[in-house]
Amino acid sequence: MQLSRLAIDDLVAIEPRRFGDDRGFFSEIFREEWFRREVADVALVQENHSLSRRAGTIRGLHFQAPEHPQGKLVRVARGRIWDVAVDIRLGSPTFGQHCAIELSAENGLQLWIPVGFAHGFCTLEPDCEVVYKVSDYYSAANDRGLAFDDPALGIVWPCDLAGATLSEKDRRHCGLAELPDYFVHGG
Numbered sequence: 523m524q525l526s527r528l529a530i531d532d533l534v535a536i537e538p539r540r541f542g543d544d545r546g547f548f549s550e551i552f553r554e555e556w557f558r559r560e561v562a563d564v565a566l567v568q569e570n571h572s573l574s575r576r577a578g579t580i581r582g583l584h585f586q587a588p589e590h591p592q593g594k595l596v597r598v599a600r601g602r603i604w605d606v607a608v609d610i611r612l613g614s615p616t617f618g619q620h621c622a623i624e625l626s627a628e629n630g631l632q633l634w635i636p637v638g639f640a641h642g643f644c645t646l647e648p649d650c651e652v653v654y655k656v657s658d659y660y661s662a663a664n665d666r667g668l669a670f671d672d673p674a675l676g677i678v679w680p681c682d683l684a685g686a687t688l689s690e691k692d693r694r695h696c697g698l699a700e701l702p703d704y705f706v707h708g709g
């Protein structure tokens with residue numbers, strides 16, 4: 523496993539080793555003791571899998587309120603996505619800033635997004651399957667969102683926003699300025 527830290531503190535990209543041969547490859551994609559030692563000492567208790575049929579599908583930006591916050595370890599099993607994490611930790615020197623990386627089935631990269639970030643992605647090709655482990659269980663009552671197109675975030679999504687596929691829920695999130703006081707940096 524190769525690990526690289528992104529420009530915002532605590533965001534980590536992980537590149538699992540692949541053993542290639544004539545059949546294809548073998549790769550360990552998660553090893554708990556390594557993850558807890560090298561990345562974050564948290565248990566990952568739920569695993570999710572989504573399929574997005576169309577290129578230019580945007581999901582996000584999502585997080586759970588501090589009663590049930592989630593760190594997320596994200597990877598792509600099929601296709602390519604532009605994965606975005608926005609720092610919403612109050613008091614963080616990078617509050618409101620984001621990092622984005624391409625995750626694909628081909629590059630095998632994973633992104634660790636700790637508690638205190640809003641997460642979303644845009645699919646770069648049809649039929650993208652995204653698989654991610656999370657550090658707390660889903661809680662509908664604590665499901666929160668941030669507008670993916672809030673100009674204050676300055677996210678350049680690599681797709682045609684006018685034609686993007688979105689859930690009804692994701693069309694209605696508030697902007698950064700309206701976010702209630704959720705996470706405290708270092709808290």
Ligand SMILES: Cc1cn([C@H]2C[C@H](O)[C@@H](COP(=O)(O)OP(=O)(O)O[C@H]3O[C@@H](C)C(=O)[C@@H](O)[C@H]3O)O2)c(=O)[nH]c1=O
Nearest residue numbers: 570572581582583584585594641642643659660689691
């Ligand atoms: C996220 C989630 C949703 N659901 C249900 C609620 C709803 O009926 C249906 C679809 O939910 P959503 O529209 O919220 O799915 P989606 O837009 O794919 O939500 C996901 O987006 C990405 C960007 C994330 O970061 C995830 O944490 C998650 O919020 O699935 C669960 O049962 N468990 C879960 O963990």
